[in-house]
Amino acid sequence: xxxxxxxxxxxxxxxxxxxxxxxxxxxxxxxxxxxxxxxxxxxxxxxxxxxxxxxxxxxxxxxxxxxxxxxxxxxxxxxxxxxxxxxxxxxxxxxxxxxxxxxxxxxxxxxxxxxx
Amino acid sequence: xxxxxxxxxxxxxxxxxxxxxxxxxxxxxxxxxxxxxxxxxxxxxxxxxxxxxxxxxxxxxxxxxxxxxxxxxxxxxxxxxxxxxxxxxxxxxxxxxxxxxxxxxxxxxxxx
Numbered sequence: 001x002x003x004x005x006x007x008x009x010x011x012x013x014x015x016x017x018x019x020x021x022x023x024x025x026x027x028x029x030x031x032x033x034x035x036x037x038x039x040x041x042x043x044x045x046x047x048x049x050x051x052x053x054x055x056x057x058x059x060x061x062x063x064x065x066x067x068x069x070x071x072x073x074x075x076x077x078x079x080x081x082x083x084x085x086x087x088x089x090x091x092x093x094x095x096x097x098x099x100x101x102x103x104x105x106x107x108x109x110x111x112x113x114x115x116x
Numbered sequence: 117x118x119x120x121x122x123x124x125x126x127x128x129x130x131x132x133x134x135x136x137x138x139x140x141x142x143x144x145x146x147x148x149x150x151x152x153x154x155x156x157x158x159x160x161x162x163x164x165x166x167x168x169x170x171x172x173x174x175x176x177x178x179x180x181x182x183x184x185x186x187x188x189x190x191x192x193x194x195x196x197x198x199x200x201x202x203x204x205x206x207x208x209x210x211x212x213x214x215x216x217x218x219x220x221x222x223x224x225x226x227x228x
Contacts, residue, residue, distance in 0.1 A: 002159065031214065043160070043203065045215035056213045090159050097214050103148065103207060105216060107159035 003027065004093050004108035012114045018079040021111045025072055025093030031055075032074040033094070033105060034066055038087040049074055050097040081115045088112050118143040118208050122219035129226050132193050137222045139204030140186040147207040149187050150216060151180050154201045163189075163202075194226045 003026035013019055025032050034046040045058035049068035060066075063081075068074045078085060092105040119142045129135055141149070148167050152160035164173045166182035173180050177198065179190040189202055201223045205216040 002161070004159075033215070035216075042220045043205075043216075043218040045217070048214055056215055058215055088157075092216075094214070103214055104150070104162055104165055105214075106162055107152075109159045110157075112157070 002106040002108065004091060004106055006089075006091050006108040006111050008111060009109065010112050010114075012116065013081060014116055015081055015083060017081050017115075018077065019081065019113065021076040021078070021089055021091075021113075023074045023076070023091030023093075023108060025074070025091075026106055029093035029095050029106075030072065031094045031097045031103075031105075032068055032072070033092040034060075034074070034076050035090045035092065035107075036087050037090060037110075043090070046076070048097070055097060078113070083115050086113055086115045118206065118217050120204055120206055120217055120219040122202075122204050122222050124222060125220070126223045127225070129191075129194055129224065131195055131226055131228050134190070134192045134194070136191070137189040137202055137224070138186060139189070139219055141204075141206050142185075143206055143208045143217075145208055149182055150205045150207070151187070151189055152203040152205065154203055154221070156201075160203055191224070194224075196226045196228050199224055199226045 005024045030051045037043045046060040048056040066076045088110045090110045092107045094105045151163040154160045164180040169184045201221040203221045205218040
């Protein structure tokens with residue numbers, strides 16, 4: 001158990017809908033990362049928040065957005081869902097951020113999203 | 117463009133048969149190289165971080181090494197419970213982005 005929690009575990013929805021995925025980082029970690037894992041693409045970085053502020057964006061679609069709240073939990077919002085958005089979505093956390101910190105990322109169990 | 121390549125894609129071993137997994141990388145500036153283990157349907161489990169060429173780390177039957185162009189994950193006398201996908205990832209500079217760039221993994225199966 002990494003200490004990172006994610007809810008829900010599974011999500012089944014229809015095209016065009018909107019869903020919210022939730023992540024609670026390990027106790028004391030300030031950084032939260034979101035990754036998408038699909039069969040054909042592997043693990044792809046989406047976005048990084050550090051202490052409530054967006055720090056970096058990866059290949060995140062405009063239909064997707066995220067935020068980190070004052071209690072450091074994070075939510076990933078996916079809207080206008082398409083079939084191709086079906087994937088595993090992982091949240092990871094690390095203690096700090098930046099070039100001079102040890103930055104091991106610890107992953108949660110993931111949310112499996114199925115868009116029908 | 118930063119790139120991570122893992123080989124082989126899949127590996128079948130007999131219990132006790134030692135082997136190595138390869139992770140080669142082409143990056144603008146390596147800040148750290150990470151190894152993870154992932155079981156089907158689960159999140160990646162952190163194994164090792166390597167920061168500089170020549171560094172080695174060990175954990176039970178696993179040993180990770182790093183050169184300037186690649187990393188190896190050596191598995192000594194594997195057991196069936198070592199069966200999993202092993203993922204390699206890099207963190208790069210100089211833009212201070214903390215994202216991990218992952219390889220596609222090596223799927224290891226160990227048979228009794």
